[in-house]
Amino acid sequence: MEILDLTLREGEQRPGRDYSVDQKVAVARDLDDLGVPLVQLGFPVGDLDVKAVTERLALDARTVGIARAIPGDVEAAVEAGVDVVDVFAPTSDRQRERLLGATPEEARESIEEACDVARDAGVAVHFSAMDGFRTDPETLNRITADLDAEYVTLADTVGARTPSGVVSTLDELDRDPADLGVHFHDDLGVATANALAAVEWGVEKVDASVGGVGERAGNTSLEQFVAAAVAEPGTPDPGVDLDRLIPTCERVLDRLDESVPESRPLLGSEVFSHESGLHTAAMLDDPATFEPFDPARFGGERHLVFGAASGRGAARGLLARADREVTDERVAALLDVLETEGPMGYEAAVDAARSVE
Structure with missing residues (x-):
């Protein structure tokens, strides 16, 4: 199992957040020390900080930049020096038609073209299906089934799914579970439970953020997911340094000037x-x-x-x-x-x- 940390990208997308290069470098190093294998730095085409950050990093973790399924976006990510380009595009009928005005076949073509640009530059490629969990499984398979990407990540972009619905969707996919990732938002308060259900089903990669920071209600909480995975018999090893989990997450949130509710699981001042x-x-x-x-x-x-x-x-x-x-x-x-x-x-x-x- 691999965790992709979203803290810097999702955290900064919230209103009023503008992390400095120094903050981002320090947080990326903290996450690397924790043993997180994938650290998402941002959206290079609209964030020049990503290149400034990568130039100062020498991590064991691989750095990730996101890009729309547009060649120029991918080229910006490659130029920023990230190790992985995560191409994203909407796949549900509602989002795909409203945002792209494209058929599934047209969306697939643009996704393949964007992925080719990254591969031709020698950079690893992931694909994230926006609103993937509200996408008809047949359409999702038409777009992603044999897509040449290291991971295909299904995103619960609007936070509308619960664990049973997550498993039902995953059951319909034609792709090898070892090539699948998941990305959840916490609008219903079950992002971490959803991630745990997905991993128990067989998904290999989980997107998470320290303290669950992210747009709207936030994302799967990294520290909660790790603790739950350890507590649940038979769940794959989350692959991070357990002894450093709480101190590292506290330090990351402190660096970003993010407050922690007193009752926040694992991190709140009152929970122990x-x-x-x-x-x-x-x-x-x-x-x-x-x-x-x-x-x-x-x-x-x-x-x-x-x-x-x-x-x-x-x-x-x-x-x-x-x-x-x-x-x-x-x-x-x-x-x-x-x-x-x-x-x-x-x-x-x-x-x-x-x-x-």
């Missing part, structure tokens, strides 16, 4: 924090009681918070951690300290347990 008395008491003995996985597996850190909400079970656990004999008097005294001086973290709470008489 526990204060409820029942929770903290149980987690002192067995963290898996209230966690789906150890955050350290992905480079994260859990935070136990003790205060007015802490109960007798938590107090007893803290006293035991402090090597103090557990008595009713000490439990009551520690609860008083936690209520008056809390909330406090684990180390401070253990210190408080050591100090009570």
Whole structure:
């Protein structure tokens, strides 16, 4: 399985975003260090930054530039120095007719011509079918079945599909699953679930972005997809450095001045924090009681918070951690300290347990 990161291109397409060359270079290097094999830099025909970025990069990852099925677009991408040109064109009747005014055969001809330009220049070629998941499967096969491209990516451009619909569409395709990719938007809140369903079906490439940043509701979240793939038995290895997942994604979003909601899975400040008395008491003995996985597996850190909400079970656990004999008097005294001086973290709470008489 390969992940293609969309953060720089999709992130910058949102209103009010204009990342600098320095930001893009730093983020591309972060993603490369994480082990992401494909990093999409932008749309070279309309973004001169792409060439400026590629000139400063020396990555193990392959860089990707997108291009419409127009020879001039592809030539601009080649000139920008990317390793892969991802040609895109609308394939659904609605988008193809409104945006191109073309029949499926005419669209196929323009796609093949654009791909030939890239190949003749010695650059690898992908093809992305815009609105692919709303395209009639027969039409999709006419356009893509034997297209000479490293990957054919089906895009859920408007975020209209759910996992069952994704699988139904994939079942109708004539192309080898090893040559297929998927690209989802999160308008229905299921972009990551869709990507997981596609990979379990057999798709080889998944487009994703750090924090899910992208147009409208965003895209498949890279960190959520990786964690879900690891958690789901039988899912292919996502191929990135798991120990660095959370720190790298945090750093990328910080570099781009992107905010992170407190409850954002894996990245939010509260997702590995526990204060409820029942929770903290149980987690002192067995963290898996209230966690789906150890955050350290992905480079994260859990935070136990003790205060007015802490109960007798938590107090007893803290006293035991402090090597103090557990008595009713000490439990009551520690609860008083936690209520008056809390909330406090684990180390401070253990210190408080050591100090009570």
